[in-house]
Amino acid sequence: MIYSTGGKKRTLKTEFVSxxxxxxxxxxAGVCAAITAARQDMKVVLIQDRSVLGGNASSEVRLWILGATSHMGNNNRWSREGGVIDELLVENMYRNPxxxxxxxxxxxxxxxxxxxxxxxxxxxAVYEIAKEGEHLIKEVYAYCSQNSTQYQVKSPLFCDASGDGVLGFLSGAAFRMGAESKEEFDELMAPDTAYGELLGxxxxxxxxxxxxxxxxxxPAFAIDVTKEVPRFKNFNAKEHGCKLWWVEYGGRLDTVHDTEEIKWELxxxxxxxxxxxxxxxxxPEADTLTLEWVGMIPGKRESRRFEGDYIMSQKDLVxxxxxxxxxxxxxxxxxxxPADGVFSEKQPCNQWHSKxxxxxxxxxxxxxxxxxxxxAGRIISVSHVAFGATRxxxxxxxxxxxxAVAAALCHQYGVNPRALNEEGKMDILQRTLMKTGQHIPGLCLQDRTDLMQQAHISASSTLYFYGFDSEGxxxxxxTTSVAQMIxxxxxxxxxxxxxxxxxxxxxxxxxxxxxxxxxxxxPEIILGRKEIQLTTGKHDLSLDFELDIDNEQYIFLTFLSNENIRLPYSQQRITGMLxxxxxxxxAVSNNGKQVAVAGSGVDSxxxxxxxxxxxxxxxxxQLSNPLNCFSIDNIRNGIERPTTQPNAWxxxxxxVEPKVKIRWDERQVIQQIDICFDTDFDHAMESVLMTHPERRMPFCIKRFxxxxxxxxxxxxxEENYRTRRVIQLEYPCETHSLTLFVDHPSADVPASLFAIRCY
Incomplete structure (x- = not known):
């Protein structure tokens, strides 16, 4: 086909999308927001300027996904994030250990x-926007390099999950870049200019x-690291991938516009x-090693942070x-x-944990x-110090x-984001979030639409915990002080x-x-102590601390380090016991104890x-009186992970045939059943580089x-491995009762459930 070379102006193909x-x-962040919003029945357009999804988690960067679990190296028990991010991590564990x-x-x-x-x-890539007045985005303009097409995308609601905040920047949203002073938010950890104001x-x-x-x-551009990198002796032939997170640069440059320069230095x-x-x-051990892959896209830590109605700061966290x-x-x-990264004489990071x-x-x-x-993502409204934890x-x-759930409610009620708070709809947002698997510390789901709340529930059996099985x-x-959490x-x-x-x-x-x-x-408050003289050999001990406990909680029965003593351990594992x-x-600056520097505003x-x-x-x-904390009533208490109690049946x-019986006084029409299983919220499930011994978490019921x-x-x-199963029945079920039959996950792990909900 021959195209005219006449003087008529040519334009790119344009597609209009609503x-x-x-x-x-x-x-x-964008992936989880899109999936969450789509499941709330919103029409979503997800715009990604790369050829794969996942950003720093993708094969283009290859950083492992981590959050509150912190490599299981802090005191945040059962803290893996829920909802779609949990779904992705559990799926990755099953398909890709x-x-x-x-x-x-x-x-x-x-x-x-x-x-x-x-x-x-x-x-x-989004390159331009149009606004309706001063405070509303009307549409975005984006260009695809692969099909030479520009897109004009119109919507009443927008979410910036771009990392550098390109949409917020173009729209005129208030933002910050660089560290605040100590005085602005009374943050004792705020860095001085010698340390630097940006992460690289x-x-x-x-x-x-x-x-x-x-x-x-x-290549000719390679530098001599023995002369230019102060920490060159930290390199070895065994570590690669994101274990070299400290090979960092760019904190004294513009981490948005100087990215290509930063990449070349790296x-x-x-x-x-x-x-x-x-x-x-x-x-010499590197003789047979080859360089298999080098990143083309830098993993970014920090650039713009945008201002919301509240800016989180150090004290919010600590x-x-x-x-x-x-x-x-x-x-x-x-x-x-330190802003100088790998070229700095300082240690590569300062990590201070909250309790x-x-x-x-x-x-x-x-x-x-x-x-x-x-x-969404790393650009949320936080100070530079708080950003160190939220990023x-x-x-x-x-x-x-x-x-994403907030956007769905804004769409439903025809309001903008701020109105959800101002118009008293926060309880609806929180409740809807919890129904999607979002744990919010201190809150429990109270769902009046859940038919379980009016049901009579019973179980074929309940574990009354007298102690762990000694078989095997x-x-x-x-060698290290150990505690059983009870x-x-x-x-x-x-x-x-x-x-x-x-x-x-x-x-x-x-x-x-x-x-x-x-x-x-x-375990910072010692309620009782015992010192027991032992002679060589085995001893049956009875430990009576004569204590009354004021609240439901976990206590730590702690045995202090002594290499001359051996303790017995069980092969049995039980939900909520650790x-x-x-x-x-x-890996997370855990040396057994966090010793706070004077004037840092953190705890020891x-x-x-x-x-x-x-x-x-x-x-x-073995316990003199059993723990009665695994009641069937836990499956409707509105908490789907261990907190102050296991919160599980x-x-x-x-x-031999565990089952839960759910009965109503009147016949009910059931269209949806939600079941929450135990996929071990304490396991970090690092997504890349590290390997894992299991595809399915040992507590998770496989057959039901x-x-x-x-x-x-x-x-x-027959093959369940997921945390949450939202079962949409093919035909509505009209019934007086439901019976859920489950198998024990294994001989060493009894069956458990966090929640059942019926709609």
Whole structure:
């Protein structure tokens, strides 16, 4: 076909698209926001300027997804984020326990494409907007480099999840860049100019063992890291990928507009590092290694932060302040880095943890001056110091899910974001969020539409916990102080019986401890102490602390470090029961204890953290009185993870056919059944690089079926591994009762459920 070369002006193909919510940015925040909004029956356009989804989690950058669990290296128990981000992590664990970043790309694309309400525009960059008056965005203009098409996308509501805040910037939304002074928010951690006001970018590389010698000739632009990188001795031939997060640069530049310059500097470092490893002679183990992959896109940490009606600051995190409009939580440390990054003489980061989770308020998730603009991901309304904790991907995604549900309510009521707070609709937002799996610390779901609230419920059995099974007993020395976390009810503490073995004559020290703040898991208050003289051999101990407990809470039965004593451990695992250790996890600046620097405004406390499976066994204890904390009533208490109690029904392990019976006085028409299983919210589920020993969490029920009052099977599942199952029945079920039959996950793990809801 021949096209005229006449003087008529040519224009690019233009497509006009209408939506109910436009999300700019397809990183993890944008993905989770889009899926969440689509499931709330919104028509969503998701605009992503890259060819894959996931941002820093994608194969283009390859950073593992982390949030409040912090590599299981802090005191935030059962704190993995819920909702869609949990769904993605659990799916990735099942399909991709090896941590292949390309498979994670596939999973995210698959999840987005399954949602009929999402229009996905990949390789499409927003470059201009149109406004209606001063405070409203009317439409965005975007261009796709792959099909040479420009898009004009119109919507009443917009969400900026772009990382650099391109939509907020173009719209005139108020923003900040760089650190605030100590005085503005009374933040003692606010850095001075010598430390720097911005976090930099990072590029990663992967290596591969070929089995035969491989040479490496560096490019001319590679630098000599032994002369230019103060921390060059930290490099080794074993670590690659995001374990080299500290190869960072750019904090003294414009982290938006200087990104290409920053990338080149990082390439100089990376190829210089590989030259050093391959050619210095210091790493003979690298002889057969080749450089398999180097990042093309820097992993960005910080650029613009936009102003909402509330700016979170250091004290919100450290003091765990409560907010009436809380919609999400965080729990990563306040993690700040020197602006000079890998070229700095300073340590690569300063991480200061809070004692527990902190709430994130809705007022920080929309622009204060652009009235139809939501904020999601790392650009939310926080100070530079608070940003150190809110910027990590799982937290960014969790926040984005809250903005998506808020957008759906704004669409439903025909209002803009601020109005949800001003018009008294916050309880509706919080309740809707919790129904999607969003845990909000301090809140429980009260859903009057849930038919379970009017039902009579019973179970074939309930676990009355007298102690852990001793079958397959394991004996281990107390090389590190260990505590068994035990959920106790208000009243007298039971007597604990345990057999111990002394290798030689010694003294065993045992404490009962609890947290200063109800709901935290830092054993900082010692309620009772015992010192027991032991002679060589095994001893049956009866530990009676003669204590009355004021509140339902977890207590820590603690055995202090003594290598001359061995304790018995069980193979049995039970929902809401956990052993923790006063160990170290240097990946998150956990050296067993956080010792606050004077004048830093953070707390000093000990870290008590679990061991990863296949370790992390529970202590073989026996109790004088059973724990009655696994009642069937827990499945409708509105909390879907352990908090101050396990909040789960657990069946007796001896029950050969565990079942839950739900009965109503009058016949009900059931169209939807929601079931919440235990996929171990304490497991961090790092998405790439690290491998995991399990595809399915050991507490999760694999097989179940539901029958009506006539014994008809209305739903059956043989391969469950998910946290939440939202079962839409093919035909409405009219019945007086439902019976849920479940299998124990294994011989060592009794069946458990957090919630059942019927609609």
């Amino acid at each position: 939506a109910e919510l436009v999300i700019v940015g397809g990183g993890l 090896e941590g292949n970043a390309v498979i994670l790309d596939m999973i995210m694309l698959d999840k987005v494409k399954q949602e009929k309400n999402i229009t996905l525009l990949l390789n499409t 970018h990072t590029l990663y590389f992967y290596t591969k063992d070929t089995g035969s010698p491989v040479s490496f000739i560096p 390439w100089k470092v990376i190829y210089g590092v590989w030259d050093y490893i391959k050619n210095s002679g210091n790493f 003091e765990q302040r409560t907010h009436g409009d809380a919609v999400a939580f965080g729990g990563w440390s306040i993690d700040l880095h 527990g989770l902190f709430q994130i308020p809705y007022r920080s998730l929309y622009s204060k001056n652009i009235h139809n603009l939501f904020l 990590v991907m799982a937290t960014c995604a969790y926040v984005a899910q809250a903005t 007993l394991l004996w281990k020395n107390i 959920p106790v009810m208000k009243g007298q503490l039971p007597v604990f019986n345990i057999q111990v073995e002394a290798v030689e004559n010694t003294v065993l020290q045992v404490h009962i401890a609890t947290s200063l703040r109800l709901g935290n898991f830092t 052993s923790v250790f006063n160990g170290k996890n240097k 406390f000990e870290f008590w953290t679990p061991q990863r499976r296949p370790e992390g066994h529970n202590l073989v204890l 657990v069946a007796d392990p001896s029950d 079926r539901i029958e009506d009052d006539q014994g008809n099977v209305i739903y059956k599942e």
